[in-house]
Every structure is written in structure tokens, then in C-alpha cells.
Amino acid sequence: MSLLEVDALTVRYGADAVVDDLSFALEPGEALGLVGESGSGKSQTALAVMGLLPATAAVGGSIRFAGTDLRGLGRKAMNRLRSVSLAIVFQDPSLALNPYLTIGRQLTAILHAHDLARGPDALARAEAALADVGLPDPRRQLAAYPHELSGGMRQRVMIAAALLGKPDLLIADEPTTALDVTVQAQILELLDRLRDHTSLLLITHDLGVIAGHCERMLVMESGRLVESGSTATVFRAPEHAATQALIGAATDLAVDSPPAGDSDFLMSADALSVGYPAGRSQRLAAVRELSLALRRGETLAVVGESGSGKTSVARALCGLVAPAGGSVVFAGKRLGATLAERDLGLKRRIQLVFQDPAGSLSPGMKVAEIVAEPLRVHEPGLAREEVRRRVEAALADVGLGPEYLGRYPHELSGGQAQRTAIARALVLRPELLVCDEAVAALDGSVRARLLARLKAVQANTGLGILFIAHDLAVVRQIAHRVAVMYLGRIVEAGETDAVFGNPRHPYTRALIDAVPVPDPLRPAGRNSLSGEIPSPLAPPSGCAFHPRCRWSEPRCVAGRPALERIGGEPRRVACWRAEDPELVTTPG
Amino acid sequence: MLAFTLRRLLAAIPTLFLVVLGAFLLVRAAPGGPFDEERVLPAELEANLLAAYHLDEPLPTQFLRYVGGVLTGDFGPSYGYRDYTVGQLIAQAFPLSLMIGGLAMLLALALGISAGAVAALRPNTALDRGVMALSMTGISIPVFVIAPLLVLAFGVSLDWLPVGWSGSGGISRLVLPVVALALPQVAHIARLTRAGLIEVLESDYIRTARAQGLPTSTLLLVHAARPALVPVLSYLGPAIAGILTGSVVIEQVFGIPGLGQFFVNGALNRDYTLVLGIVVFYATLIVLLNLAVDILYATLDPRIRLT
Numbered sequence: 056m057s058l059l060e061v062d063a064l065t066v067r068y069g070a071d072a073v074v075d076d077l078s079f080a081l082e083p084g085e086a087l088g089l090v091g092e093s094g095s096g097k098s099q100t101a102l103a104v105m106g107l108l109p110a111t112a113a114v115g116g117s118i119r120f121a122g123t124d125l126r127g128l129g130r131k132a133m134n135r136l137r138s139v140s141l142a143i144v145f146q147d148p149s150l151a152l153n154p155y156l157t158i159g160r161q162l163t164a165i166l167h168a169h170d171l172a173r174g175p176d177a178l179a180r181a182e183a184a185l186a187d188v189g190l191p192d193p194r195r196q197l198a199a200y201p202h203e204l205s206g207g208m209r210q211r212v213m214i215a216a217a218l219l220g221k222p223d224l225l226i227a228d229e230p231t232t233a234l235d236v237t238v239q240a241q242i243l244e245l246l247d248r249l250r251d252h253t254s255l256l257l258i259t260h261d262l263g264v265i266a267g268h269c270e271r272m273l274v275m276e277s278g279r280l281v282e283s284g285s286t287a288t289v290f291r292a293p294e295h296a297a298t299q300a301l302i303g304a305a306t307d308l309a310v311d312s313p314p315a316g317d318s319d320f321l322m323s324a325d326a327l328s329v330g331y332p333a334g335r336s337q338r339l340a341a342v343r344e345l346s347l348a349l350r351r352g353e354t355l356a357v358v359g360e361s362g363s364g365k366t367s368v369a370r371a372l373c374g375l376v377a378p379a380g381g382s383v384v385f386a387g388k389r390l391g392a393t394l395a396e397r398d399l400g401l402k403r404r405i406q407l408v409f410q411d412p413a414g415s416l417s418p419g420m421k422v423a424e425i426v427a428e429p430l431r432v433h434e435p436g437l438a439r440e441e442v443r444r445r446v447e448a449a450l451a452d453v454g455l456g457p458e459y460l461g462r463y464p465h466e467l468s469g470g471q472a473q474r475t476a477i478a479r480a481l482v483l484r485p486e487l488l489v490c491d492e493a494v495a496a497l498d499g500s501v502r503a504r505l506l507a508r509l510k511a512v513q514a515n516t517g518l519g520i521l522f523i524a525h526d527l528a529v530v531r532q533i534a535h536r537v538a539v540m541y542l543g544r545i546v547e548a549g550e551t552d553a554v555f556g557n558p559r560h561p562y563t564r565a566l567i568d569a570v571p572v573p574d575p576l577r578p579a580g581r582n583s584l585s586g587e588i589p590s591p592l593a594p595p596s597g598c599a600f601h602p603r604c605r606w607s608e609p610r611c612v613a614g615r616p617a618l619e620r621i622g623g624e625p626r627r628v629a630c631w632r633a634e635d636p637e638l639v640t641t642p643g
Numbered sequence: 644m645l646a647f648t649l650r651r652l653l654a655a656i657p658t659l660f661l662v663v664l665g666a667f668l669l670v671r672a673a674p675g676g677p678f679d680e681e682r683v684l685p686a687e688l689e690a691n692l693l694a695a696y697h698l699d700e701p702l703p704t705q706f707l708r709y710v711g712g713v714l715t716g717d718f719g720p721s722y723g724y725r726d727y728t729v730g731q732l733i734a735q736a737f738p739l740s741l742m743i744g745g746l747a748m749l750l751a752l753a754l755g756i757s758a759g760a761v762a763a764l765r766p767n768t769a770l771d772r773g774v775m776a777l778s779m780t781g782i783s784i785p786v787f788v789i790a791p792l793l794v795l796a797f798g799v800s801l802d803w804l805p806v807g808w809s810g811s812g813g814i815s816r817l818v819l820p821v822v823a824l825a826l827p828q829v830a831h832i833a834r835l836t837r838a839g840l841i842e843v844l845e846s847d848y849i850r851t852a853r854a855q856g857l858p859t860s861t862l863l864l865v866h867a868a869r870p871a872l873v874p875v876l877s878y879l880g881p882a883i884a885g886i887l888t889g890s891v892v893i894e895q896v897f898g899i900p901g902l903g904q905f906f907v908n909g910a911l912n913r914d915y916t917l918v919l920g921i922v923v924f925y926a927t928l929i930v931l932l933n934l935a936v937d938i939l940y941a942t943l944d945p946r947i948r949l950t
Contacts, residue, residue: 105854107850107853107854131858133856134856134857134858135856136856137853137854137855137856138855138856139856142854142855143854145847145850145851145854147847150846150847150848151847151848151850151851152848152851153848153849153851153852153866153870154848154870154944154945154946155869155870155943155944155945156865156866156869157945160865164852164855164857164861164865164866165855165856165857167861168855168856168857168858168861169856200945200946202945202946213851216851216855220856
């Protein structure tokens with residue numbers, strides 16, 4: 056008997072079927088991957104299995120768990136199965152944990168509810184569960200609140216909570232999408248290790264995640280199952296267009312060659328430092344004496360884990376935060392430290408796109424008004440007709456037709472909203488576009504199309520793009536040059552192909568190794584990097600990376616290597632052993 | 644926490660100073676004086692009276708004299724109640740006002756939170772709509788309309804409860820004033836609780852708790868209660884101020900010898916020191932209670948650090 060049997064499952068909201076006639080089975084001990092873009096119905100399927108769909112959903116078909124029809128169960132009977140037989144880990148651990156309760160309280164509530172343990176026993180079991188998921192100092196974490204933990208630690212807590220009742224089936228719904236790539240590798244490893252007797256339904260849009268961790272996979276599109284089979288087979292010979300698109304989005308790493316050696320820089324930062332007050336007398340140094348430069352028509356990517364300081368670089372360049380030191384030169388002129396010190400004409404030439412499209416569009420304005428707003432500020436004399444023409448042109452640049460003009464942000468998908476935000480930036484015809492994780496929230500294929508649009512705009516207008524990202528696959532798709540940041544400093548920078556094809560800094564190498572590869576025959580997401588980025592309040596001595604570096608030696612603790620060009624190559628590296636053949640050839 | 648409290652108390656000093664200055668000028672701007680009567684006093688007598696109370700000095704001097712007195716805890720003599728100091732009058736009248744106001748606040752919290760929670764648990768049902776319509780009525784009708792209506796209904800027509808303060812009645816005479824004072828606050832608190840709880844129940848962490856198979860009671864009491872009550876807590880400051888101003892009307896309507904009635908009489912009689920004293924007293928009270936609310940806020944939400 057299968058552990059989970061879904062038969063002809065349909066989920067409708069009004070006339071829209073978000074899951075349409077879906078059937079599959081999951082065997083005991085199996086790890087099954089469920090992939091598809093957002094809106095394909097995979098999360099709705101997970102919620103249906105858990106009995107968590109909202110009352111507005113009309114559900115049809117059957118869901119059987121170990122022979123029991125879950126849809127026929129009352130609320131109390133379903134509650135008894137949850138945690139003990141069925142458990143789920145959600146995407147974003149910063150939202151899925153209750154910010155008002157300690158970790159210990161949230162874990163013991165589960166044990167109490169299912170009569171698994173009480174009093175000191177419950178605390179001891181919660182502590183043991185935290186230790187199992189690799190949380191350091193678990194006893195202390197019991198008293199911690201979620202906001203005191205990092206994103207990776209929070210997701211470990213979520214997994215500990217899900218496994219607390221020793222469920223037979225664990226559903227993981229995009230468990231690593233909100234996390235850094237190095238942390239993602241750790242979490243996937245953890246899921247593999249902990250599920251000795253637990254079956255796994257792994258839901259993701261990232262085929263790289265599936266490849267190394269699931270034997271069998273299902274592909275969904277628009278609520279329907281379009282392909283299924285062993286992971287190896289599906290990867291080798293994808294039959295459906297949706298599968299091919301997903302695989303394409305994950306493997307398309309081609310980069311155009313950078314613009315010809317134009318030596319005058321559009322923008323350059325010299326010895327830029329950014330700090331924030333932290334507590335009474337401390338100061339958090341987010342960016343330390345960082346220098347970089349960007350040519351016209353070029354895309355420079357700044358990559359690193361959260362906490363590396365990459366967003367602070369973007370903010371300082373845009374004048375959103377006053378740098379603590381250093382200077383920024385734009386088109387030959389030194390820029391004022393903050394927006395207040397920059398004149399209007401200059402502001403228009405540098406535009407910014409943020410990560411969260413929903414949060415950066417005013418909910419009360421229509422798309423037409425949102426995109427026209429910068430024109431009203433910067434070109435107040437423009438005729439109504441001309442404004443409309445410019446707005447439509449900017450929307451067309453990002454692939455949105457005039458039918459979107461009258462829509463409100465809540466009527467847009469994530470991809471459409473982000474394209475609106477980019478159109479708003481492009482409508483002023485800026486010379487520099489700063490994208491701060493601008494595509495991080497988008498699906499693979501939506502992202503690929505948007506990046507292609509940006510490249511086209513760049514080819515037409517010579518736009519310079521500073522691209523802040525943590526996703527290396529995205530960076531490979533768009534960036535001519537890349538700078539890798541760690542704790543406020545660049546540790547390696549150069550042409551994208553050179554840096555990614557042959558990384559010379561151990562941190563770059565670890566980042567690349569951690570990327571899940573969409574190839575089931577290769578072990579995905581090798582995790583050569585342990586732990587998480589240290590606090591910028593107390594950076595390690597010498598080379599800041601040394602506590603996590605497997606090649607660390609005494610001189611790394613004592614002194615910090617400078618960012619230097621190596622052996623005639625188009626890149627600079629900050630590592631004592633950058634040219635050490637062992638470091639170059641030994642796999643991570 | 645201690646540093647935060649001290650800093651906030653220091654920051655309250657300029658606020659209170661401005662309150663005293665504003666009240667002082669307003670009282671003096673009103674026409675008439677504390678010793679004006681229908682029969683005009685002989686000029687000599689009036690001059691003596693004014694001199695005795697330092698009212699013949701220039702206004703800035705009087706103000707400084709008054710502030711100096713307040714700083715040493717002396718609100719001065721009442722002009723209207725000749726044998727009492729303002730301090731004595733406040734000490735005598737405040738306990739009654741405190742009891743009525745405190746009971747009204749407790750009643751408002753108990754009724755408002757339960758009504759709001761009931762509505763939130765069955766959103767968009769007849770029950771929810773009924774509760775919300777009632778509370779909208781409560782918000783729309785001012786205290787000085789509700790109070791006489793309650794008196795008319797329960798005091799006069801039904802004759803269940805005493806209509807005023809005088810005479811016998813014991814505890815039953817508290818019922819109508821406390822209810823009248825609490826009703827508008829019940830309405831506000833019910834709406835805030837409903838909105839807060841509905842939002843919390845739709846949050847991802849409640850979905851997590853549901854997925855963990857927690858019973859509804861745990862879901863509500865352990866997971867949802869604290870976040871849902873945060874909006875109610877932040878409304879407590881305005882609620883306290885609303886009850887204080889409401890008490891001025893209520894005490895007048897029911898003839899309760901509380902601070903509110905002294906305040907109204909003081910204003911009518913140009914009893915400068917009494918009016919000023921009560922204003923300073925209430926302003927200080929509101930500042931302190933708001934500070935208490937902020938500290939409570941930080942204990943409710945662990946992400947808030949008082950610095």
C-alpha cells in the first residue's frame with residue numbers, strides 16, 4: 056500500500072482550477088520531487104494534503120494516507136494525524152515561526168498537543184530535536200525568540216518542529232528558496248540525513264534541488280501533472296515543454312561578451328565604507344574600503360551571502376545611506392554622499408530596483424500612474440500624450456502590453472509587478488540601473504525572460520547595470536564581470552567566466568560548489584562550507600574568511616591579504632594562496 | 644528598562660511645562676475673575692483680596708510663582724472652596740473618579756476583547772456583522788447622549804437602577820455611570836481586537852501551528868493572543884484619555900462628586916488654581932499611564948527593545 060495516494064485531486068477557487076485532476080502516489084521511504092513554477096498548483100497540493108486549504112477552496116478527488124481517506128476526517132481526527140503522521144516545512148522561516156513566542160514554547164506546544172511529553176520531558180525532547188538539526192547550544196536556543204536567529208537557523212528550527220512527532224511523511228514546500236545558497240546546501244543535507252524512516256515530498260521550482268535528493272519527480276503546470284518519472288530519466292529526456300523550460304532556466308548559463316575595452320568608467324567607487332550604529336557605542340561596518348568600477352553598457356554583479364554587505368554597497372551608490380568614507384564618481388563627477396546632496400538631474404540618471412516588487416509599488420496606484428510618476432517629477436512639462444507614449448514604451452521594454460496600464464499592483468503576478476518596477480526605473484532612460492536582488496523572488500523561467508529583456512535594453516541604450524544578487528546562476532546569465540563580497544570586502548573580482556570557471560578564492564569556490572546542479576548523476580549542492588557568515592560586529596582577524604576556510608593557515612589569522620591581480624589574468628583575488636596549484640586543482 | 648523610564652520621565656518635563664503654560668494662559672484669557680459677584684465689591688476690599696492671592700502681580704510673576712509652587716508639590720489654595728487647598732480637593736475627589744474610571748476601563752477591556760474575538764472567529768457571519776454594527780453605534784454616539792438615554796431607560800422607565808448619586812443605592816448607583824463611560828471604549832476595543840485577530844489568524848505562523856495539529860484553544864491562547872492584543876494595547880493611551888474626558892461629562896450627568904465635577908465648577912467660577920491643578924494632575928497621570936503602556940508593549944512583543 057502506498058503511503059500517500061492522491062487521486063483525481065482538484066482544487067478550485069470560483070471558476071479557477073488551481074489543481075486539476077492530479078493523481079500520484081508516494082511509497083514508504085521514498086523521496087518524491089514535485090516541481091513547477093509558482094502558480095502551477097504545487098503548494099496548493101501540499102496544503103490540500105495537510106488539510107490546510109482555506110474555506111473558499113472547493114476540493115474534489117481523494118487523498119488517502121496509509122489507507123485512510125484524509126478528506127473524510129473531521130478536524131479533531133485530522134489534528135491527531137498532523138505532526139505525528141504528516142508534517143510540513145514551509146518556505147519562509149521568518150514568517151512561519153511565531154515572533155511572539157520563544158522557540159522552546161513553540162516546540163513544547165506540539166508535544167503537549169499530541170500528548171507526547173510534558174514538563175521537563177518536553178523541554179528535554181525539544182532540546183534534543185534542536186541538537187539533531189545542528190543548532191549550536193540548543194539549551195540556550197530554547198529561550199531565544201525567532202528574530203534572534205539567522206534565516207538558516209530558523210529553517211532548522213522549522214525542520215526540528217516538523218520532525219518532533221516523528222512523522223511518516225514530511226512535506227517540504229520550497230524549504231530553501233528563502234535562504235542563501237550555502238545555507239541551502241546545509242539544509243538539504245540535513246533533510247537527507249534526518250529522514251531515515253520518513254518519506255519526503257519535496258516541492259520546489261529549482262530543479263537543482265530535486266536532482267540530488269529525489270529518486271522520482273513530478274512536473275506540474277497550470278494545476279495539471281504534465282510529466283513524471285525517475286529523476287534521471289526526466290532530466291535526460293524531458294518530454295514536456297514545461298519541463299524543458301524549467302531545465303533550460305536552470306542550465307542556461309551563457310554570457311555575452313562584455314563591451315569592447317571602453318576605458319572610461321560610468322561609475323566608480325573608491326575606498327567606500329558604510330557603517331551603521333549598533334547599540335550604544337558599537338558601529339557595524341557593513342562595507343570596508345571597497346573599490347569597484349562599472350563601464351557603460353556593462354553589467355557588474357556583486358554577489359555574497361546575506362550579511363556580506365552587498366545591499367549596503369547599492370544603497371551607498373544610490374545615496375540612500377551616507378558612506379562613512381570613500382568617494383563615488385559618476386560620469387566623471389564626484390557624487391554627493393546622500394540624495395539631499397545630489398541634484399535632480401543626477402538622481403534621474405541613476406535608478407534603483409528593489410527585491411520585493413509588491414512592497415515597492417504603491418497599492419493605491421494603477422500601473423500607468425506608477426510608471427508615469429518619475430516623469431511627473433523629472434519632466435513636469437511633458438504633454439499627457441507624450442507621458443502615455445513613454446510609459447507604454449517602458450512597459451513594452453519589459454514585455455508588458457498596454458492592457459496592464461489600468462491594473463492595480465494586487466492584480467499583478469510577482470513577475471509582472473517586478474517588471475512594472477523595472478519599467479518605472481527605465482522610463483527616465485537612466486544611465487545606471489542598480490538592481491538589488493531584483494529577480495530573487497521570481498521563478499526560473501520568468502526570471503530568464505526578464506533578464507533577456509534587460510539585456511536587450513542594455514544593448515540598445517548602453518545602460519550600465521549594477522546587479523546585486525546571491526544567486527550565482529542568475530549572475531552567470533547576466534553579468535559581464537562579477538565581484539564576490541565577504542564581510543564587507545571584495546575577495547575576488549573579474550570577468551564572470553574567469554571567476555566562475557576557475558575560482559581562485561576559497562570562498563568563491565565554496566559558493567560555486569554549493570549551487571545545486573540540475574544533474575541527477577552528480578551529487579548536488581556539495582557543502583564545502585560549514586557554519587554561517589560571522590557577525591560584522593566582530594569580524595575575525597586577518598582574512599575574515601579564515602574560520603570557515605579549509606585551507607586556513609597561521610598567516611591567514613595574522614594578516615589580511617590584499618585584493619591583487621594574479622598572473623596576467625583578468626581578475627583580482629584577496630588570498631595568500633590564490634596561485635597555489637593545490638587550491639586550484641583540489642575539488643572543494 | 645530603567646534608563647528608558649528615566650529618559651521618558653525627563654522628556655515629559657517640557658511636555659508638562661507646555662501644558663501648564665497653555666492652561667494658565669487659557670484660564671486667564673477667560674473673561675471675569677474668581678471674586679466677581681453680582682454685588683460689586685468695594686474697591687478697597689477687592690484690592691485686599693487680590694493682594695492676598697497675589698493676583699495683583701504682573702502675569703509672568705504669577706506664573707513663575709505658580710510653577711514654583713507646583714514643583715514643591717503645592718497647588719495653592721482654591722479660590723472657590725475657601726477653606727481648602729487644591730491638593731486637598733484633588734485628594735478627596737480623585738479616589739471616586741479613579742474607581743469609576745478604572746471600573747469602566749476594566750469593563751471596556753473585558754467586553755471589547757470578548758466581543759471582538761467572537762466576531763473574528765466567525766468573520767462575515769450575522770454574529771460578526773451584529774457585533775460590528777453595535778460597536779459602530781457605540782463609537783458614533785457621544786457619552787453625553789448615551790448617559791441620559793441610559794438613565795431614561797434603566798433609571799426612569801424600568802426603574803431598575805438609581806438615576807443619580809445622591810441618596811441610598813450603594814453599588815447599584817455605580818452601574819449606569821460605569822457602563823456609560825465604558826461603552827464607546829468597548830466599541831473601539833472590539834473593532835481593534837477583531838481586526839487584530841483576523842490578521843493574526845491569516846498569518847503564516849498560525850498556518851504553521853494549524854499544520855502542527857494544535858487544538859483551537861492552544862492556537863488562540865498560546866499563539867494568537869499576544870500578537871492580536873498588540874493593537875488594543877497601543878489604543879490604551881487614547882482610551883485612558885477618552886475615559887478621563889468622558890468622566891467630566893458623566894460626573895456632571897449623574898451628580899458624582901468626583902474630580903470632573905470639581906473641574907467643571909472650577910472653570911465656571913474662574914477658580915484658577917483648581918482648574919490648573921486638575922489639568923496638571925491629569926496631564927501627569929496621562930504621561931505616566933502612557934509610559935506604562937509602552938513598557939507593557941515591550942513585554943508583549945519581544946522584538947521591541949526599550950532604548
